[in-house]
Amino acid sequence: MSKLPNTTASIFSVMSQLASANNAINLSQGFPNFSVDERLLEISENLLTTNIHQYTPMAGLPSLLEKITLLTKKNYQRTINISSEVLVTNGATQGIYTAISAFISNEDEVLILDPSYDSYEPSVLVAGGKPVRISLNDDYSPNFNRIAAAITSKTKLIIINNPHNPTGKIWNETDFEALETLLEKYPNILLLSDEVYEYISFKHPHISVNTRSKLVAKTIIASSFGKSLHVTGWKVGYLIAPKQLMDEIKKDSSIFGI
Numbered sequence: 001m002s003k004l005p006n007t008t009a010s011i012f013s014v015m016s017q018l019a020s021a022n023n024a025i026n027l028s029q030g031f032p033n034f035s036v037d038e039r040l041l042e043i044s045e046n047l048l049t050t051n052i053h054q055y056t057p058m059a060g061l062p063s064l065l066e067k068i069t070l071l072t073k074k075n076y077q078r079t080i081n082i083s084s085e086v087l088v089t090n091g092a093t094q095g096i097y098t099a100i101s102a103f104i105s106n107e108d109e110v111l112i113l114d115p116s117y118d119s120y121e122p123s124v125l126v127a128g129g130k131p132v133r134i135s136l137n138d139d140y141s142p143n144f145n146r147i148a149a150a151i152t153s154k155t156k157l158i159i160i161n162n163p164h165n166p167t168g169k170i171w172n173e174t175d176f177e178a179l180e181t182l183l184e185k186y187p188n189i190l191l192l193s194d195e196v197y198e199y200i201s202f203k204h205p206h207i208s209v210n211t212r213s214k215l216v217a218k219t220i221i222a223s224s225f226g227k228s229l230h231v232t233g234w235k236v237g238y239l240i241a242p243k244q245l246m247d248e249i250k251k252d253s254s255i256f257g258i
């Protein structure tokens with residue numbers, strides 16, 4: 001018996017296989033094709049022969065956690081607590097799955113803005129929740145009338161993705177103000193902000209939820225070293241969330257043995 005009877009193979013696998021079979025340029029899967037920084041390759045090469053390959057502390061290697069806190073401070077002027085507000089994950093995808101699993105159960109409704117990364121819906125379904133899909137506007141900006149109309153007493157979480165896959169759309173100040181106004185009305189709704197493309201923006205600066213003081217207390221932010229450092233195959237990402245949310249996420253994350 002399938003827990004996800006209506007979920008088919010990931011669109012990324014389908015399209016990547018087709019691209020490979022037809023020798024086509026693969027625009028379907030989000031792997032940045034910038035070259036990997038030489039310094040990263042050098043560091044990895046040296047570490048490979050160093051005796052550091054056993055389990056790390058549950059939340060991640062302390063030196064990596066420290067770098068994440070410094071990066072967050074430098075780029076977003078947000079101070080996060082190294083021991084309680086950051087968690088290294090097996091890619092952003094596992095972080096997103098774990099965050100959903102920590103908070104969603106029992107037909108809780110999760111608002112997903114379409115088109116969207118295809119791991120959100122199955123993660124919600126496996127957790128026992130109900131995905132509620134809301135179309136973006138024709139220019140791929142969020143439609144707050146539709147979002148507001150979809151909120152019910154069961155709505156527990158809204159997932160946003162900025163910069164957006166697959167359209168590249170970047171949220172602006174007005175989008176965030178509208179979200180802040182809406183969530184002020186619904187203090188129990190949590191926000192999951194998928195920001196894996198945070199360092200890949202060309203025309204407009206990326207606005208991170210890390211910089212939104214009205215949202216940070218209710219938000220889990222997912223980031224990906226795979227995307228940021230152009231090493232998607234490494235599958236290393238991280239979550240940032242305030243302690244009270246992260247405590248719950250860490251309980252769920254411990255089943256991955258990380």
Ligand SMILES: Cc1ncc(COP(=O)(O)O)c(C=O)c1O
Nearest residue numbers: 030091092093117165224226237
């Ligand atoms: C919007 C979005 N979120 C998350 C991910 C996955 O990130 P990771 O490889 O770190 O699991 C992707 C990958 O395509 C993505 O497009």
